[in-house]
Amino acid sequence: MKEEEVINLSKKFNFNPLEVIPLKREASGREYWRIINDAKETIILCYLDPNEGDHENFINISNELKRNHISGVDIIHHDKQAGVTIQEDLGDKDLISIFNDDNKKELIERSIKLLIKLQESEIKNLEEFSKEDLINQMSLFDKVFCQKFLNLASDKSINDLISITIDKLYQHPWVNCHFDFERRNLVLDKNNHLTVIDYQDMKKGPIGIDMAGILVDHYFEADISNIKSFLNFFSTNVKSEYSDDACFEFTRWGCIQRNLRILGTLSDLYLTKDRSFRLKDMPLILKNLIKMIPEEHSSKLFLEQEVQPLLSKTVEQL
Structure with missing residues (x-):
């Protein structure tokens, strides 16, 4: 994805971006971006071309991990048609x-x-x-x-x-x-x-x-x-x-x-x-x-x- 596309998607989901930062691209084709708004709040946008796959497994397993008290990723928003999930920002301490x-x-x-x-x-x-x-x-x-x-x-x-x-x-x-x-x-x-x-x-x-x-x-x-x-x-x-x-x-x-x-x-x-x-x-x-x-x-x-x-x-x- 281009930076402009990420900015437009962020606006679509009512998270007004001050800055967008590319994080990584996985072998699966998933792209991760950190989005910072004017209140200095951050979220992670994950994009996967809908023609290459979807986020359904990730969302279902996230819910199951939470049910089992295992720390996973909180999903804030999902747009299947756009191929996007908005996730909490866990930071950079991998x-x-x-x-x-x-x-x-x-x-x-x-x-x-x-x-x-x-x-x-x-x-x-x-x-x-x-x-x-x-x-x-x-x-x-x-x-x-x-x-x-x-x-x-x-x-x-x-x-x-x-x-x-x-x-x-x-x-x-x-x-x-x-x-x-x-x-x-x-x-x-x-x-x-x-x-x-x-x-x-x-x-x-x-x-x-x-x-x-x-x-x-x-x-x-x-x-x-x-x-x-x-x-x-x-x-x-x-x-x-x-x-x-x-x-x-x-x-x-x-x-x-x-x-x-x-x-x-x-x-x-x-x-x-x-x-x-x-x-x-x-x-x-x-x-x-x-x-x-x-x-x-x-x-x-x-x-x-x-x-x-x-x-x-x-x-x-x-």
């Missing part, structure tokens, strides 16, 4: 912005507690990820990331990895799955409450996908020792009884599904819509994927020797 060595442990533990509450709550009318959904998402890694983005021939080890991953995920517990539970989507609000955002894709899914989201971060190299330490914290706080080893396996295979999917999705967004804003993150996403794949699996060697050097070279040239 966990990426405020994360440091001094607060890292506390913030991850708070995030884990929030994740547990999210997983254990009754969220009504949630759909379930299908096996086809999860497989197709991972297959983007081979079909788009390798073959189209890197111009690299397919390798059977990747198809085998996808097959093993889907089998493992169906052996794991299924819970409420945010599907992008990472520091970008966790915000400390004005009252210092940890708040979850961008949950429109939530469904019932494998427990490890969100565990991987917060513990196998896209912006830090994965540290297995630290991951296991935080998984011990998870296992001691969750109601169900899971061993530390089981929690690591949940996270391992959740990470593999997640990172294969994200590398494929980011490549597709670049190739089809010229969205390059996350390409710089891809080498570390791949590196963490490699680290989480079991040592004995043949895909590890293919990714290290063939894919990793080619990705680094490709990103440098873009």
Whole structure:
């Protein structure tokens, strides 16, 4: 959207703008703008082209989170035809912005507690990820990331990895799955409450996908020792009884599904819509994927020797 369009929409919803500030554009196509009026009040306008989707899931889940006493986003206004929601302004303290060595442990533990509450709550009318959904998402890694983005021939080890991953995920517990539970989507609000955002894709899914989201971060190299330490914290706080080893396996295979999917999705967004804003993150996403794949699996060697050097070279040239 152009700034003028945002100003006009703001006026339409009786929020007279003094200033509008672009915040971010998500892979989903959602655009976020901060609007400041002459009384120095602020709101967030979220726009999604109605031809690309709607806000219905986000609104329904927002209501369910509130019913379960989980801090989510308050929706002030929704115009389906315009593709707009007006939301409360939570501020700029997302966990990426405020994360440091001094607060890292506390913030991850708070995030884990929030994740547990999210997983254990009754969220009504949630759909379930299908096996086809999860497989197709991972297959983007081979079909788009390798073959189209890197111009690299397919390798059977990747198809085998996808097959093993889907089998493992169906052996794991299924819970409420945010599907992008990472520091970008966790915000400390004005009252210092940890708040979850961008949950429109939530469904019932494998427990490890969100565990991987917060513990196998896209912006830090994965540290297995630290991951296991935080998984011990998870296992001691969750109601169900899971061993530390089981929690690591949940996270391992959740990470593999997640990172294969994200590398494929980011490549597709670049190739089809010229969205390059996350390409710089891809080498570390791949590196963490490699680290989480079991040592004995043949895909590890293919990714290290063939894919990793080619990705680094490709990103440098873009």
